[in-house]
Every structure is written in structure tokens, then in C-alpha cells.
Amino acid sequence: MAVKIGLLGFGTVASGIPFLLKENGEKxxxxxxxxxxxxxxxxxxxxEKNRLLAAGNDYHFVTDVDAIIKDPDISIVVELMGRIEPARTFIEAALAAGKHVVSANKDLLAVHGAELLAVAKEHRAALYYEAAVxxxxxxxRTLANSLTSDKITRILGVLNGTSNFMMTQMVDEGWTYEAALAKAQELGYAESDPTNDVEGIDAAYKAVLLSQFGFGMTIDFDQVLHQGISTITPDDVAVAQELGYVIKLVGDIRETPSGIAAEVSPTFLPKEHPLASVNGVMNAVFVESIGIGESMYYGPGAGQKPTATSVVADIIRIARRLHDGNVGKSFNEFVRETQIAHPSDVKSAYYFAISTPDKRGQLLRLAQIFNSEAISFGQVLQQRANGDTARVVIITHSLSRTQLSNVLEKLEEVADFEVLNTFKVLGE
Amino acid sequence: MAVKIGLLGFGTVASGIPFLLKENGEKxxxxxxxxxxxxxxxxxxxxEKNRLLAAGNDYHFVTDVDAIIKDPDISIVVELMGRIEPARTFIEAALAAGKHVVSANKDLLAVHGAELLAVAKEHRAALYYEAAVxxxxxxxRTLANSLTSDKITRILGVLNGTSNFMMTQMVDEGWTYEAALAKAQELGYAESDPTNDVEGIDAAYKAVLLSQFGFGMTIDFDQVLHQGISTITPDDVAVAQELGYVIKLVGDIRETPSGIAAEVSPTFLPKEHPLASVNGVMNAVFVESIGIGESMYYGPGAGQKPTATSVVADIIRIARRLHDGNVGKSFNEFVRETQIAHPSDVKSAYYFAISTPDKRGQLLRLAQIFNSEAISFGQVLQQRANGDTARVVIITHSLSRTQLSNVLEKLEEVADFEVLNTFKVLGE
Structure with a gap:
């Protein structure tokens, strides 16, 4: 007897599923x-149905979701439509009908995951979504099954292939943000409205899910700070390289004494950091923990076959649990009370690029402002830029988010100083 | 009611277990x-018992294994003694007594795994060994649980921390093999007899286990070709760098039309290959598959806490399955009939370093010999070495193991040519 599945949507990822079922059927x-x-x-x-049939897709296509949800022979519903609606309504209905659900929908799971998981639990249905991150x-699954023995202290991730492709061009080829975006759009990596990818929104959704699996805490999407790559200039990239760093858009979730902090931001990674060599559209998740220490998980962040592989892995787990009669288990069982870190506990070194009139005493004034917030410098570089404007680059020692906002406020008050960019620096 | 475990041995790894049970107890x-x-x-x-007690270890130490194996309250036995005997006898007795067993003993599992797994199956006991690789x-566990949906075509791994530490020194610092070995011994990374690590034997044990989980095939340890790093010279390292490669000791298991081939050998990795930046004592497993494409799993290959983390992950899975009443499942369920590849199907590019008298026509003669085996050249470099001896470096296009042994035999027959080294080259 076969396990019958119903697919919601037959786009790029969905059409990778028949490939795996055929080419890897025996295993x-x-x-x-x-x-x-x-x-x-x-x-x-x-x-759409006629177009797909005409293209030789020999499946039973339906246009009413009830044809799947009310079909007693179907035990697993696979949602691959994306966006919030109607995916949310369909998944909820499927779970309520006792179907098990597999989804790759990170937006939906990051924003409405808790309520969907509650429906799943109520109906003893599985809701798995390996492909969402x-x-x-x-x-x-690795966080849920293998790293259970370990206490994770920080997760850093290159989580968005589009922005990583662009950053790789900006770093390796010295391209501007605009040129990199145009290339990404030309290659189909970026949409015509690239906001979700380049502003860190897509990566922030993934950070929400990683914080659940890695830290047992459900952080709201709004509580994930996100800063995109669109303000990064070739000057920033060049000075990063000069100082031994590579800039990437990095998701960062860590536990502090007061709770967890999650953010997505352009980050200076030391060249030797394993994430620094994750290039192009590849993704990687770097885990710091008290047991293993440092481990990294690297692979394609998107694409038809890779995503379908994760989806089918979920389908297999559910099918097997149906066979073994133990299908109740949640995908993620690690749950603690959510505590959000106090900004004074969230500490990093930072890069500041500041433009200032090229006159005497400016560096002294800058030093005084930083000193008044008890921020000390690791490296300082003063570059003459255009005409009588100098560009000062500072890599600080570790400071808290509280110190960061204080010093930015003070710098704002001084008409002479213009803060061009501020980025987090790892490993200082 | 607690799950009680018995430890066989209380060395470095074992003493990492209490650390995790204490620091990560709640999770x-x-x-x-x-x-x-x-x-x-x-x-x-x-x-030993008195020494450990005097050092403040507050445990119930026993000196007779039966005190553990015959204790009805103990459900999981954790073997961390290493070597073959008495570990093998103890594990077999524990399994026969219906205990579940966790082990980190790669030598034992690679050589006697099949018989131990048979005993485990007979007694419906679990035998888990995540820490062995x-x-x-x-x-x-990732291969067994997540990559079930994917068909793996090749696994490449930096699997031995000691030799990778040494190779990193040889590549980054230009050290000789002897200097790197002395340093590794000084730091406690290499034993006084380093044979297992530097000759690829340890990595070959791991290749046996990876071939079971990745390909479902049990290859005998003797069927894993292994070549160590002791013959690598600073000349080899320098020419590799010049040509854009990094040399590492790499385990390589792949499926060919006639079956699987496993070997451990010094390998030229293109600088951009993710394995090329795995440095020091770190390990990584790089997986090529039809679904995901390329993925990599990176982390520490040894050490007290990392290894204990894998051991405790196994203990948790067994404890949970005991709780859920489904403890029968094998660690690896992927089993196919073992087929060993025919040497003519195992193809790679190769690096040849050949010494020859510095006289006219030698390169022509070399080219004729390679051509007679239908081997073509990708890159050729002729370097004048000492006095009237020239050193010719050849990177071939892809050739089979059959062609390799044929051409080596022919080169041997010509007194003028001395083959200094032959290493596999990836990415050609």
C-alpha cells in the first residue's frame, strides 16, 4: 500500500519531487x-491544468483544494505555493482534517508557525518544514535530532543566496551594489522587487525558525533586527579587505545572560572564518556550542532539486512514522520560555565609516565622543577622500547595542560628522 | 525514573559526558x-579506581565488566575504551544481555561492525556510533535521517585531524613532513607511533563507515586503498600552490557504474573547493548527490567535548526510543548488495612528479609513454632541480586506476625516470 500525497502548487520546487521519487525510488x-x-x-x-497536461505532466490535477483535503486516501499534504494566503488557510484546513503537512514556506512559518503548530498538535498531525531554512x-533536523545533546550559544548564518551572490560579486569583483543587483536579476536570482532578499527580510524569517530549533525560543519576526546590503559601498568592501575581513549578510542569533538576540546585518567576517568562504548562491549555518564548539552546515540555499530533497526527506519521515505508528512527534520539541536579550547584553565589535571635514582636531573629537561612551578603538584608519572631506574608519572593541545607539546619537548631534555606515565585526 | 548508563572506560572522551549531563541537563x-x-x-x-576517586570523581567505579552487563537497572552501555579487545567482547556481551550500546570505536566498528550489528539485531538492541566518524x-545521523531522500554519488572527507593539522602546517608554513610531525607530537595531536593517522589508516576506517551510511554498502577495510602523507615533500606542496591547489589527505568514496570505490590519499584540491579551507585539526565531510548537489558538514574531528557530544546524542536517541517503546530501529537502515568498482571505472586526474636526467628528448619520451596509455596532459611543468636532474610535473586529464597502474609500470621500466609522487587531483 502506498502513501499518497497531495501537492498544493506545481511550481519549480514541486516539480523536483517526481525527479527524486523516480531517480531515488528504491532508497x-x-x-x-x-x-x-x-x-x-x-x-x-x-x-494551468491544461497547460501542464499539454506539457506532458501525467498527474491528476485538481483546481479545488477540497479535492485533496477531503480525500481520505491522501495522508500527506505538501504545500509549495509560498506567500501567506491562501497557503495558511489550506494548511490549517489540511491539519484540521488530520492530514500531515510538509511545507517550505518560511514566511508563513516564521509569522504564523505557532498557530499552525497548535492546530497540528490538536489533531496529532505532523507539520514538517526542513526546506524552509x-x-x-x-x-x-540536525538541530532537532543531533544537537539535542549540545547547548547552542550562537548561530551565525549566510541564509540568503541572492544577497550572498551579490556580496560575492561586490567583494571578489569590486562591483557596486547596483551592478551586482542588475546581474542577480539578469540571472534570475533576484526578483524585480528585490526588497525581501537584499534588506535581510528573507534571512530574518529564517532566523525566527533557527531560534526555535537552536534555542527553543519563539522570537517574533519584528524582534529580529534587520539591516540590508544596499548601503554597502565599494569603499566599505575595499577597507574590509585591507583590514582582513570579508563582508557578508549574516543572520546572528545568540543567547546572552538576559535572553536571546537575533539580527540580520552586513557583517565583517575575518577571512579565516569558515563563513567567509561561503560564496555565490550557497548558504551555510555556523553553530557555536558548549559541546562541539564550532560546526558548520553548508549547501545550496535554494533551487529546485535541493529544496525538493528537503521536502522529500520530510515526507519520508512522516511516511515512516505512519508505518511505525508513532506519527505524533513534533518536528521541534525544544521549547523554553522566550526571553529577549536586553540591548546592554548584546555586544559586538563594530565598523564605523565616518565622513568629516578634513580639518585639525577632528579625530580627537571623534575619540572623545567614543570615549565618553566607554568605547575603545581596535583599529583606526584615516583616508583623505574627496576635496576637503576625510573618511575615518574605526573598528571598535566590543560594545553593546545600548552603547551603539548612544554613540550614534552623539555623532548625529555633531554637524561635522556624517556616519556613512556601521556594521558588526566578528572576531574582535 | 532515570535511564541508567554504564560507561566502559573513563578516559578523555568519557569524562566529557558528565560535563554535558550537568551543563545541558534540562535540554x-x-x-x-x-x-x-x-x-x-x-x-x-x-x-585506577582509587586514583579517580582520590581526584574527586564521585562515581561507582567497578573493575569487573559483569557488574555492568549483569546489572538489570542499566539499559545503555557506553564503550569508550578504544582498540579491538576487550571492547569487542564487552560490546558483544552487553548486546547479548539486551543492553543498548553506544560506541565511538571506529576501528572496531569498521572491522567487526557487521557481526556486532547482527548480535544487536538478534537481541533487538540498538548499537549507535555517531562519534566514530x-x-x-x-x-x-544526518546521512541516515536527512539524506534518505537523496542519492549520494560521492563523499569526500577530511577525516583525520592529526594529518590535517600537519598538512596545514606544510601548506601554510612550508614545513617539511618531519617538522610537522614533530610539532603534532609536541602538541599531543599525534602519538609516538603516528602510523594510523599519517598513513591514512584511521581515515580508511571512517571511510568504511561512511560507505555504509552513504551508499548502503559494506566495503571491507582491506578494500579501501590508503596512501599516507609521509612522502609529500615541500616541492609537491609548492607546485600545488603554484597551480592553484591545496594538498590534503582526503577520504573519497564514490559510486561508479560497476560499484563503489573507496580510498584515502593525498589529494590536490582546487583552492576554491570547500574542503580546501578546512584547516588545522578540523574535519569536514563533503557530499555530492543528485538532489542537494553539494553539501558539507564541518566541525572538530576529535577532542573530549565534541566526541562526548556525539556520544550523548546517541544516548538521548536510545533513551527516547526506550521511552517511546520503539527502540528496535537500526542506526543505519540503508543496505544494498555490496559491489566493488572495477578499477577501469574509477577515474581521476592525477599529479605526477617525475625526476629525469636533464637531457634532450626526455619530455618527448614521457609524453610517448603517457600517450601509449591514452592519457593526456592538462598541465606540464619542467623544473630544473639538482645538478643534471630535471623534475617534471604533470597534471593529467582524467584517467582510470587501470591506466594509472599501467603507466606507472611502464615508467618503472625506464631506468631514466623516477616517479617521485603520484597524487589524485580533484576538479580537472
């Missing part, structure tokens, strides 16, 4: 202890 | 659904 069947069969596929309308990298 | 208990308690610890003799990296 999948042995692992699931059952054949996995695509019973029905929901598409938008008859036009870092596409092909099996990071969520 | 471990939640995951296992039970408290995990160290009930008894087997030590060699009364001297790449210490802290959760690679075996």
Missing part, C-alpha cells in the same frame, strides 16, 4: 517502508 | 524524556 521506499505516490496536485485554474541544507 | 532531559544517570563506570583495576560532526 526512498526502503526508508519510508512504503511507496510514496503523488495522488493529486492542486493548480490555480483549468488554464537554507533550502537543501538539512539544518533543522 | 537533554526534555529530549530524552527521562533523566540520564551514570550508574557505573568500568575501570582497569583498583589502582569525524568526532563532533553529526554526519552519520
Amino acid at each position: 526512498i521506499r526502503a526508508a519510508a517502508k512504503d511507496k510514496i505516490e503523488i495522488a493529486k496536485i492542486l493548480v490555480k485554474d483549468d488554464d 537554507a533550502g537543501g541544507i538539512p539544518i533543522l | 537533554i532531559r526534555a529530549a530524552a524524556k527521562d533523566k540520564i544517570e551514570i550508574a557505573k563506570i568500568l575501570v582497569k583495576d583498583d589502582d 569525524a568526532g563532533g560532526i553529526p554526519i552519520l
Whole structure:
């Protein structure tokens, strides 16, 4: 008897599923202890259905979601539509009907995960979503199954392939942000409205999920600070290289004495840091913990086959649990009371690029302002820029978010100083 | 009610277990659904017992293994003695007594794994050994649980920390093999007899286990070709760098049309390859597959806490399965009939360093010999070495093991040519 699945949507990722079921059928069947069969596929309308049939897709396409949700033969519903609605309503209905659900929808799970998981629990249904974070990298299941013995102190991740592709061009080729974006759009890596990718929003959704699996805490999406890559200039990139760093958009979740802090921001990574050599559209999750110490999980963050591989891994787990009669287990069982860190506990070194009139005493004044907030300098570089404007680059020692906002406020008050950019620096 | 465990041995790794049970107790208990308690610890003799007690270790030390194996309250036996005997006998007895067993003993599992797994199966006992490959990296469970949906085509791994530390010194600092070995011994990374580490034997044991989890095939240890790092010279390292490569000791298991091939050998990795930046004592496993494409799992290959973290992860899984009443599942369920590749199917590019008298026509003769085996050149470098001896470096295009042994035989027949080194080259 086969396990029958219903797909919601038949876009890029979904069409990778038949590939794996065909090319890896024997191994999948042995692992699931059952054949996995695509019973029905929901598409938008008859036009899409006819187009897909004409293109040789030999499946039972339906245009009404009830045809899947009310089908007693279907035990697993696979949602690959993306966005919030109607995916949310469909998943909720499927769970309420006792179907197990696999999804790759990070936006939805980051924002409405808690309520969906509650529905799943109520109906003893599984809701798995390995593909929602870092596409092909099996990071969520690894956190849930293997790193249970370890206490994680920090997770750093290159979590967005589009922005990482762009940063790689900006670092390796010296391209501007605009040129890198145009190339990413040309190659289909970036959408015409790239906001979600380049402003760190997509990575922030993933940070929400990683904080649940890694720290047992559900942080609201709004509590993840996010800063994008659009303000990064070739000057920033060049000075980073000169000082031994690579700039990347990095998701950062860590536990402090007062709670956890999550943010996504352009980050100076020391060249030797394992994340520094994660290039192009690849993703990686770097985990710091009291047991293993440092470990990293690297792979493609998106793409048809990698994402479908994670989706099928979830399907196999559910099918196997159905076979073994123990399907109740949550994907993530690690749950603690959520505590958000106080800004004074969230500490990092920072890079400041400040423009100032090229006149005597300016560096002294800058030093006084930083000193008044008890911030000390690690490295300082004064560069003459255009005409009579100098550019001062400072890498500080560790300071807290409280100190950071205080010093930025003070710098703002001095008409002479313009803070061009402030980025986090790792390893200082 | 707590799950009681018995430790066989209380060396470096074993003493990392109490650290995790204490520092991460809450999370471990939640995951296992039970408290995990160290009930008894087997030590060699009364001297060791008294020494450990005097050092403040407050455990129930025993000197007779039966005190653990015959204790009905102990459900999990953790073997951390290393070597083959008496570990093998003890594990077998524990399994036969219905105890579940966790081990980090790669030598034992690589050589006698099949018989131990048979005993485990017969007694419906679990035998888990995540720590046996790449210490802290959760690679075996990831292969068994997450990569079930994917078909793996090749696994490449930096699997031995000692030799990787040495190679890193040889590459980054230009040290000789002898200097790197002396340093590794001074730091305690290498034993006084370093054979297992530097000759690729330790990595070959791990390749046996990876071939089971990744390919479902049990390859005999003797079928893993292994070549060590002791013959690598500063000349080899320098020319590799000049040509854009880094030399590392790499375990390589891949599936060919006729079966799988496993070997451990010094390998030229292109500088951009993710494994090329795995330095020092760190390990990494790089997986090529039809779904994900390329993924890598990076972390410490040894050490007290990393290894103990993997051991405790296994203990948690067993404790949880005991709680859930489904403890029968094998660690690795992927089993196919073992097929060993025919040498003519195992293809790679190769590096040849050949010494030859510095006289006219030698390169032509070399080219003729390679051409007679249908081997073509990718890059050729002729370097004048000492006096009237020239050193010719060749990077070939892809050739099979059959072609390799044929050409080496022909080169041997020509008194003029001395093959100094032959190493595999990736990415050509």
C-alpha cells in the first residue's frame, strides 16, 4: 500500500519531487517502508491544468483544494505555493482534517508557525518544514535530532543566496551594489522587487525558525533586527579587505545572560572564518556550542532539486512514522520560555565609516565622543577622500547595542560628522 | 525514573559526558524524556579506581565488566575504551544481555561492525556510533535521517585531524613532513607511533563507515586503498600552490557504474573547493548527490567535548526510543548488495612528479609513454632541480586506476625516470 500525497502548487520546487521519487525510488521506499505516490496536485485554474497536461505532466490535477483535503486516501499534504494566503488557510484546513503537512514556506512559518503548530498538535498531525531554512541544507533536523545533546550559544548564518551572490560579486569583483543587483536579476536570482532578499527580510524569517530549533525560543519576526546590503559601498568592501575581513549578510542569533538576540546585518567576517568562504548562491549555518564548539552546515540555499530533497526527506519521515505508528512527534520539541536579550547584553565589535571635514582636531573629537561612551578603538584608519572631506574608519572593541545607539546619537548631534555606515565585526 | 548508563572506560572522551549531563541537563532531559544517570563506570583495576576517586570523581567505579552487563537497572552501555579487545567482547556481551550500546570505536566498528550489528539485531538492541566518524560532526545521523531522500554519488572527507593539522602546517608554513610531525607530537595531536593517522589508516576506517551510511554498502577495510602523507615533500606542496591547489589527505568514496570505490590519499584540491579551507585539526565531510548537489558538514574531528557530544546524542536517541517503546530501529537502515568498482571505472586526474636526467628528448619520451596509455596532459611543468636532474610535473586529464597502474609500470621500466609522487587531483 502506498502513501499518497497531495501537492498544493506545481511550481519549480514541486516539480523536483517526481525527479527524486523516480531517480531515488528504491532508497526512498526502503526508508519510508512504503511507496510514496503523488495522488493529486492542486493548480490555480483549468488554464494551468491544461497547460501542464499539454506539457506532458501525467498527474491528476485538481483546481479545488477540497479535492485533496477531503480525500481520505491522501495522508500527506505538501504545500509549495509560498506567500501567506491562501497557503495558511489550506494548511490549517489540511491539519484540521488530520492530514500531515510538509511545507517550505518560511514566511508563513516564521509569522504564523505557532498557530499552525497548535492546530497540528490538536489533531496529532505532523507539520514538517526542513526546506524552509537554507533550502537543501538539512539544518533543522540536525538541530532537532543531533544537537539535542549540545547547548547552542550562537548561530551565525549566510541564509540568503541572492544577497550572498551579490556580496560575492561586490567583494571578489569590486562591483557596486547596483551592478551586482542588475546581474542577480539578469540571472534570475533576484526578483524585480528585490526588497525581501537584499534588506535581510528573507534571512530574518529564517532566523525566527533557527531560534526555535537552536534555542527553543519563539522570537517574533519584528524582534529580529534587520539591516540590508544596499548601503554597502565599494569603499566599505575595499577597507574590509585591507583590514582582513570579508563582508557578508549574516543572520546572528545568540543567547546572552538576559535572553536571546537575533539580527540580520552586513557583517565583517575575518577571512579565516569558515563563513567567509561561503560564496555565490550557497548558504551555510555556523553553530557555536558548549559541546562541539564550532560546526558548520553548508549547501545550496535554494533551487529546485535541493529544496525538493528537503521536502522529500520530510515526507519520508512522516511516511515512516505512519508505518511505525508513532506519527505524533513534533518536528521541534525544544521549547523554553522566550526571553529577549536586553540591548546592554548584546555586544559586538563594530565598523564605523565616518565622513568629516578634513580639518585639525577632528579625530580627537571623534575619540572623545567614543570615549565618553566607554568605547575603545581596535583599529583606526584615516583616508583623505574627496576635496576637503576625510573618511575615518574605526573598528571598535566590543560594545553593546545600548552603547551603539548612544554613540550614534552623539555623532548625529555633531554637524561635522556624517556616519556613512556601521556594521558588526566578528572576531574582535 | 532515570535511564541508567554504564560507561566502559573513563578516559578523555568519557569524562566529557558528565560535563554535558550537568551543563545541558534540562535540554537533554526534555529530549530524552527521562533523566540520564551514570550508574557505573568500568575501570582497569583498583589502582585506577582509587586514583579517580582520590581526584574527586564521585562515581561507582567497578573493575569487573559483569557488574555492568549483569546489572538489570542499566539499559545503555557506553564503550569508550578504544582498540579491538576487550571492547569487542564487552560490546558483544552487553548486546547479548539486551543492553543498548553506544560506541565511538571506529576501528572496531569498521572491522567487526557487521557481526556486532547482527548480535544487536538478534537481541533487538540498538548499537549507535555517531562519534566514530569525524568526532563532533553529526554526519552519520544526518546521512541516515536527512539524506534518505537523496542519492549520494560521492563523499569526500577530511577525516583525520592529526594529518590535517600537519598538512596545514606544510601548506601554510612550508614545513617539511618531519617538522610537522614533530610539532603534532609536541602538541599531543599525534602519538609516538603516528602510523594510523599519517598513513591514512584511521581515515580508511571512517571511510568504511561512511560507505555504509552513504551508499548502503559494506566495503571491507582491506578494500579501501590508503596512501599516507609521509612522502609529500615541500616541492609537491609548492607546485600545488603554484597551480592553484591545496594538498590534503582526503577520504573519497564514490559510486561508479560497476560499484563503489573507496580510498584515502593525498589529494590536490582546487583552492576554491570547500574542503580546501578546512584547516588545522578540523574535519569536514563533503557530499555530492543528485538532489542537494553539494553539501558539507564541518566541525572538530576529535577532542573530549565534541566526541562526548556525539556520544550523548546517541544516548538521548536510545533513551527516547526506550521511552517511546520503539527502540528496535537500526542506526543505519540503508543496505544494498555490496559491489566493488572495477578499477577501469574509477577515474581521476592525477599529479605526477617525475625526476629525469636533464637531457634532450626526455619530455618527448614521457609524453610517448603517457600517450601509449591514452592519457593526456592538462598541465606540464619542467623544473630544473639538482645538478643534471630535471623534475617534471604533470597534471593529467582524467584517467582510470587501470591506466594509472599501467603507466606507472611502464615508467618503472625506464631506468631514466623516477616517479617521485603520484597524487589524485580533484576538479580537472
